[in-house]
Amino acid sequence: MMRRLASSLVRGLLALYPASFRSRFRTDLASAVEDRLDTIWAGSRFMAPALVAGLAADVLFAAVRERLHPSFHAAAPSTRPTTGLAPGVLVTAMIQDLRFAFRSLLRRPGFSAVALFTLALGVGASTAVFTVVDGVLLEPLPFPEPDELVMAWAYDTGDGPVATSGGLVRGYMSQPDIESMRDVPVFESVEGLTTSGATVTGGDRPERVDIARSTGGLLTLLGVPPLMGRDLRHDDNLPDARRAVVVSHGFWSSRLGADPGVIGTTIELNERTWEIVGVAPADFDYPAGTEVWEPYRLDVADGCGRGCHVYNGALVRLADGVTLDVAQQALDALAASLSAEYPDSNFDKGLQLERLLDYRVSDVRTGLWVVLAAVGLVLLIVCANTANLLLVRASSRGREVAVRTALGASRGRLFTQVITESVVLAVLGSAFGLVLSTALLRGLQVLAGDRLPRMAEVGIDGGVLLFLVAVTSVVALLFGLSPALHVSGRRSAHRLSGGARDGARAGGRARSVLLAVEVAFSILLLAGSGFLLRSLDQLYRVDMGFDGEDVSRFTLSLPSARYEDLGSLVRFYSRLEDELLGLPGVESVGSVYGAPLAGGNISGSVLVEGRPDPQPGEETDASMRPVTPGYFATMGMTVLRGRGIEDTDLTDTEPVAVVNEAFVRQNFPYEEVLGQKIRVTASFGYGSPYWRVVGVVGDVRRTMSGDPVAEVYPPHTQYGPGFMQVHMRSRADVPSPFSAARDVVARLDPNLAMRGVETISEAKRHDTAGTRLFLMLVAMFAGVAIVLAGVGLYGVVAYLVSQRTREIGIRMALGARSAGVTRMVVLQGIRPTVLGIIGGLVLAGFGGQVMRSLLFGVRPTDPLVLSSVSFLVLFVAILATLLPARRATRVSPTEALRIE
């Protein structure tokens, strides 16, 4: 990537040589450049950016010198002795140019500061964001042969996916599904995988850790040797095998004291004893955050056949030379044959491959590209702005140039000097930019938190530095060349006599076009952040179906080793809720499995007593949310009809359930739902008879941007499970009840770890963190864009005013009123602004389409957003032109006439 970039940069510079030189040497020169780049790349990666920059600068200077002092004459070899500039003379000339450039930049500190600020901002922001995008999206996974690594997901090919996330459907797979995949030769290895949590006990205090359960060794599949011991094997899954686990390097060093003799010792996990058979190396982090890898033991999934979907998906390594398409075809064939052979479990079940890298970044991909596009736009604005500044500068130098030409300076030498000035600006700008980018990257890392996968692995490296060099070289060329041609291309003698005015006309149009483009890009960026802001606003306005204000919660998971039957679970939670209710300030308490804005979901097909079982492919799904009696009241959910779950619903009373409106719409659109007997084919192992529907509650959303799904709420006393999210509503005027709740839990069972301790408001903030991150990034760039556009506008109008000083003075002398003059000047700046706004609105329409997946409840043509950004830009434009306009009205006629 970097190699290609460097190559196209340097080869692009070859176009600057004179045509005669090019026709003779170009292909040869290009080969030599490639040779040189090969050598550079064979050397240290650290030095590469500097060497490439040196090469690019050398080619640039050689091309310019070749134009000034041709060394090559296409004609027959002349007998003229060689008089080309010797290196010594050249160096002297270069140093002279550099000195001159610094002096002239220092002479105009305002101009230099604005230009440097603009450049540093553009380069710094683009480098920081490119670093992130490079590290998160483009950098290969840290495993051998990363291209062979893919994920396999199950999905419903019939009506409606099993579960969806980030555009690709992701569902569940069974152990036999995995084994069938292993028989397909396009796969080198296949391991089923699911992530979960477990409580480690036996130490000072219980601790909740993230674990991965799999059909076998993930390290082996990924090609990473364990630090110590061995990886998991397929026979670790067998019911009679010893319980074996692999622990992470972090777990080993913090929890086990980095004991070198740890292999063969045991840990307590969910209150069962497991033998440590291996330790993963320090940099191994897959799935992200995992601390313990354990086999999915077949006794856990006992009696589970193809219908027992215990795995989230499968991690797959493709066989050598197999492409994703070929593998997908083979998998389609397998899915079709399984569907025909096992219609009970696999009917309409498709299998889909996705590259592991794509999967890991899928949630943030669109967002990152949008941010990268925002940076690109800012960079373009920076270029336009700087070019504008230099154009203004170049034409205001008209007289100086004319004088120096008259005194014998060669056209070429003037050209080199202007170019040198631009290069000095670019180099200084990128130096400041580098400092800025380091700071910005830190900021981004803090801002992103754990929202961006692999963010912690990101750091500014040689490749990104090279990107910086490439960007500044291009910028230097872009804005250095046009003023240079402007200077050397004019007939200077004419300008000596004509004053500074006539250059203004032609350059004026170019500047207006640049200005309009800048304004258009600013509109695009502002509209982008406007859309995101509106989305966020809409998200917060969404009626979640519950009142989460003053509700805090935590999660408990009772280990099945000690809480063996439903009775023990029910006793624990009812004692817990009683004690929590006694805490000061706590008004109500209720627990649920599968709370909104939290993990945990179990769903199954809906069966109705008295109706024939649905045909395969025609089932409807509902999620199970077992609750304790206080839950609906605690969450402020409304019971619309019938009753809620009550204290009288006990383990041995009639099985009942409450359903939500979505469930009614889905299953009983024309019938009375109350009194119907239903069941859902999902269970935690404690009874699943038919339940009588006794009530209907309002819909709640699981996530802020998701739609409500069909839900069934059975009483916890009849259904379990041991894993529950305990919610407490407390008075706003008392401090949060968390520490008191912790004491209660510790008193009831000292081996339990509280997890997911948060208020509902925190959960909401977490749910919108992604949108807020992208909003902040895009808004940051939009802010930069509008400042730059304002500066650009100001610069151009101020210049135009200075060019017209004499004319304005005469108008004033002839009785023009200052209001009229102000209007005239302001209008001059507003015209390109309005053109830019119109163009920007069109662009924003397209831009909004691109970022659609990031938006919620707002259309990319949202008139509120588009009109407010237009007015904002117009306002800034008027402000930027008013200053020079006011100066214009203060021109005194005598001064104006004397000025030339």
Added chain:
Amino acid sequence: MSPRDPMSPTDFHVLLVLSQGALYGYAIKRALESESGGAIDPEIGSLYRVIARLVSTGLVEHVEGTTPPAHEVHPGRQRKYYALTVAGESALREEAARLQAAVGLAKGRGLLSEMGP
């Protein structure tokens, strides 16, 4: 033939490199670097201006049909080989003689030890 102006060190070293046989651009750069002990090591852009100048003045010419060396890494790249012309060879000799005379003078004035590098 009138005596020439002294050559630039880079021109001289390029000619010196080519006196060993025809070479392509990047190979000239590498040979220059090693023969001058790193003292003369122009980047590609500058080097081609020197080559172009030497071609223009007839001291060096582009030669056809040179077989690439066995260690050629990128057989696909189009390369031109450059070789000394007769004029180039005599210019090189003249310059070498001039330098030798200058070195002789320097030695005579005790600026160089006989054993020196």
